[in-house]
Amino acid sequence: MKLYDRHKADKAGDALFKSVSYFFALSVILLMSLIFIVLIKESWLSLKTFGFKFFVSSDWDPVNGSFGALPAVWGTVVSSLIAIVIALPVSLGIAVFLTEMAPKPLKGPIGTAIELLASIPSIIYGMWGLFVFAPLLSEYVEPFLVDYLGFIPLFRGVPMGIGMLPAGFILAIMIIPFISSVARDVFLMVPSILKESGYAVGATKWEVISRVVIPYTKSGIIGAVILGLGRALGETMAVTFVIGNSHEISLALLNPATSISATLANEFTEAVEDLYLSSLVELGLILFAITFVVLALAKLLIKRTALEGGRR
């Protein structure tokens, strides 16, 4: 009888433990849905007032209660693209160095150093960008850019060290560790027999990398890039310090701009009117939706490389 009781207690314990862990697993899905629902509810006023105009208007006038997302979305997208353009070649270089070139005793420490770069809080990047990097840029780099590359409209603007280009650069430094560690991991998935076949027919190291490793890992690399893009789009602190907070759209990358996250960080606690607050939440909703799509895409692509790895 006693044994039977214990059996019953064990059964109850099992059911309880399973349902508790099931509940917490579901809580992740619940949380994601709740975030979307709450953001939509809170931005309802702005959604109703501006409708589609919110996405195409470049007005940002808290005094008259007229808001448009375009400058912030533009800044978010452009600064992230700049970051990717700078970070992609550097990260691929790092991944190549770590997987194909570095002598064994160096691989570990250098890999760890790069990963440590990823763990530094983003506010440190932003602060360092503002106090150390921006003065250097405005003194030496940006006047040079304006003088010699100023014939390209992109390289015009006020050489203050604060603006779209510096923000993109700081973001690039921030996402390099993410992209390079994912790229390293997908490079390691290339079966060595493929590389060895390349070397056996007399290919140089670079030929093996560019014609065997990179084509083989293409979708994984694209996934890594999109993952970095997702990080860059949502980053707040590294951007807020150096982007300059100006709701003007300008092609000249040296001019101050703003991004969704920077707008939120600077204005959210100051927004007292309902419409103002609601418009800011709608910006947050747009950012959340963009990063959701981008990250989902990255995840699918990385998964595909892992699946196709053995087949091609």
Next chain:
Amino acid sequence: MNLHYLTRKAANIMALTASALSAAFGIAFLFWILKDVLVMGLPAINASFFTELPAPPGTEGGGLANAILGTFMITVIATAIGVPAGILAGTYLSEYGRKSRVADTVRFISDILVSAPSIVIGVFVYAILVRPFGGFSAIAGAVALAIIMLPVVTRTAEEMLKLVPNATREAALALGAPHWKVTVHVVYRGAIRGITTGVLLAVARVSGETAPLLFTSFNNAFWNFKLTEPTATLTVTIFNYAMGPYEDWHARAWGAALLITSVVLLVNVFARVILGGRSAQ
């Protein structure tokens, strides 16, 4: 023919040099940033930095004791909420629903939430915990950080639990132990090192977060021991001080930056080297 070999060789050397240079570039920035944080932060670190309340700009002395306590308090509460929830969710993924559709969805959503913009999490918590309850509070900040921790801990816990060999589970089950006892006494014990590493990395990550705290725990110039009041944290203090116009604010911001960076890096190095675990991401 000779030229053909030469160009191939030259391309090879150039490409490999470029790769080595990019690695050097990445590492150079790491050391450059760390050097500046150290050089600018060190002068601000003294006994009063750890023991006194912030002084008004222009006056000597003063510290960030309240912000240090605030960061500690909020991180501890966030860990207390996020870690058990994450470990249990990870347990479901690894022990019960390995191949179920629910588990796949949870994995997918977790991976997205891990990189979701943290400032939006701040906006979300503002809407559910700050406005309805009439003000910024330490607990709202802690909940925001716990939300950021949840997916990280979930995925790490799952990965680490999966590493425990099935034979171990079967051996314990064969002795007649119920599934939950097997999980708690056998599987958890086998994965404890990996899970600890993952938890430490998650704690390090959220303790350096700023964006989700801006509209949740906000800031406070004084001591605060109540969970329902606005609370100063090191990161939000850095943000306010660095954006401010005063030189001595900047100096203290660098001091705070040095403190938080060293703690985060030390925890990371500790987690990686001492516990010998692989990175959580």
